[in-house]
Amino acid sequence: MKKVTLVSFVLITTLFFSACRNISSKADRAEDSRVVRLDEELACRIIALPTHCLEVEYPNKLGQVLGSEEDLKSPKALRPIFYGCFDWHSSVHGYWSIVELLRQYPSLDTAGIVRDLLNRHITPENVAVEMAFFNDKNNTSFERTYGWAWLFKLQESLTLWQDPDAQRWKAALQPLADLLVERYKEYLPKLVYPIRAGQHDNSAFGLSLSLDYARTVGDKSFEAAIVEHGQRLFAKDEHCDLAYEPSGYDFLSPCLEEAYLMSKILTKADFREWLLQFMPQLFDDKFILEPAVVKDRTDGKLVHLDGLNYSRAACLYGISAKLPELKHLKSIADHHIAFALPNLSTQDDYMGSHWLGTFALYALSHVH
Numbered sequence: 001m002k003k004v005t006l007v008s009f010v011l012i013t014t015l016f017f018s019a020c021r022n023i024s025s026k027a028d029r030a031e032d033s034r035v036v037r038l039d040e041e042l043a044c045r046i047i048a049l050p051t052h053c054l055e056v057e058y059p060n061k062l063g064q065v066l067g068s069e070e071d072l073k074s075p076k077a078l079r080p081i082f083y084g085c086f087d088w089h090s091s092v093h094g095y096w097s098i099v100e101l102l103r104q105y106p107s108l109d110t111a112g113i114v115r116d117l118l119n120r121h122i123t124p125e126n127v128a129v130e131m132a133f134f135n136d137k138n139n140t141s142f143e144r145t146y147g148w149a150w151l152f153k154l155q156e157s158l159t160l161w162q163d164p165d166a167q168r169w170k171a172a173l174q175p176l177a178d179l180l181v182e183r184y185k186e187y188l189p190k191l192v193y194p195i196r197a198g199q200h201d202n203s204a205f206g207l208s209l210s211l212d213y214a215r216t217v218g219d220k221s222f223e224a225a226i227v228e229h230g231q232r233l234f235a236k237d238e239h240c241d242l243a244y245e246p247s248g249y250d251f252l253s254p255c256l257e258e259a260y261l262m263s264k265i266l267t268k269a270d271f272r273e274w275l276l277q278f279m280p281q282l283f284d285d286k287f288i289l290e291p292a293v294v295k296d297r298t299d300g301k302l303v304h305l306d307g308l309n310y311s312r313a314a315c316l317y318g319i320s321a322k323l324p325e326l327k328h329l330k331s332i333a334d335h336h337i338a339f340a341l342p343n344l345s346t347q348d349d350y351m352g353s354h355w356l357g358t359f360a361l362y363a364l365s366h367v368h
Contacts (some may be wrong), residue, residue: 035334036069036341039363042103043067044130045344047101047108049357050094052346054117055083061087065138078133081124085354086317089200093358095122099169100361103161115165122357131176136184144187145206152213159217171212184210185225186269187321196258198250203233203255205311210262230265246292251307251359255279256315263322272320282319285328289316291339299334300351309340310359317366330368337363 036042058074060083075083078219082091100116102109109115133139136299144158155177156286158170194203207230214223240255281287317332318325335361344360346353 004266006112018240030314036144036364037367038104038361040107042364043101043105044108045223046357046361047098047114047340048346049344050085050097050355051114051117053350054091054098056084056120056354059086063087064133064142067138069138071138075121076141078129078179080129081121082130083103089143089150090355090358092147093150093355096150096157097358097361099154099161099166099364100157100165103157103163103166118169119165122172123241123270127172127176129177133177134176140183143186144201145184148184149206149209149213151177151180153209156213156216181219181222187223188225188229191229191233198245198247198253198254198308200253200255202252202257204230204254208257208261208264211261214368227265230261235274242279242281242289246305249301249304249349250292251304252311253315254309256312256319260315261316263319270323275319275323282329287328287332289332289336291336294343297314297352299330299347303349303352303356306340306343307357307359308353309362310356313337313363314366317363317368323364323368333363333366337367 017168057075062075062078064078066072066234079088079091081128081359082088083320085091085094095118098114100115115348149247151173155170158166158173161167177220195201196203206225211223211226212231214226237258240258242253242255245253255278259275259282262274262278266274275282291312294303294305297303297306313333313336316329317322320329320333341360343352344356348356
């Protein structure tokens with residue numbers, strides 16, 4: 001990683017690596033066992049990735065539309081919370097990773113260094129600046145819907161964490177979450193056709209994360225909108241062929257993301273009937289899906305395939321949990337995680353290390 005001079009980066013990275021003993025041996029065992037579960041040791045390894053970049057401002061991919069020269073500002077000036085980790089959405093889901101891991105394993109931050117970072121960043125004043133960016137007429141659709149969904153995921157974990165600081169951060173972020181919920185509800189009726197890409201724009205992935213949030217916080221209106229439009233967009237789909245996946249730099253599987261979303265929307269009986277039309281091959285207990293291979297982890301696009309292995313695993317776990325007769329999919333999911341996990345390190349190139357920890361955590365949170 002280049003141009004990293006922050007003392008906090010050195011301090012935090014040293015803290016986590018000194019605390020995470022025997023992690024490399026655990027990663028080596030992963031390929032042998034084919035079954036990996038999140039525990040404190042692995043959580044310590046994963047949390048090192050977002051903490052090593054949340055305050056790293058450059059390199060940075062801003063991605064906004066410029067209305068005039070006055071919009072030419074530094075990432076931190078535009079987004080005083082979510083300016084690190086290369087781009088806005090990666091910063092957001094980096095925060096989600098930290099919050100979710102500390103919620104489950106508070107001993108990871110006994111020194112309070114990460115909590116201090118969160119206290120400094122997630123303030124009402126900083127949220128107001130973030131919201132001003134989204135309210136700029138040229139950027140009302142910024143990060144639609146991928147980044148929006150990760151903001152909801154962060155807010156979901158803050159909601160579940162019964163901690164005074166977490167509840168304060170949740171309250172500070174709520175206006176931004178509410179704004180994006182309204183934007184999403186305005187957008188869905190206008191989306192005539194779903195976006196089936198294997199990257200950020202994928203409609204099913206955004207709807208899936210957003211549905212989890214809506215149900216966790218009890219937002220019945222948002223939940224109803226997602227269910228209604230998810231059915232409208234996908235209920236009639238059939239014969240999704242995994243032979244055409246993955247594309248060269250996918251980090252999402254269009255077929256599996258759609259199937260996983262529908263498993264959340266439909267009843268068990270209706271989902272079985274729908275899936276038999278959409279991906280009947282999944283019901284074959286000899287079904288095979290090999291992990292994707294990355295040839296160059298310094299290439300920001302090609303390294304997406306590492307993320308695909310994690311997101312595929314999450315979907316396969318989710319689908320198999322809905323229908324017991326698909327339990328054979330769990331071993332395929334296990335294999336994907338075991339294949340990708342040894343590559344997970346802050347010592348890896350920044351093009352992967354700034355975001356892949358989140359995808360590993362997301363997959364591991366689905367293991368059952």
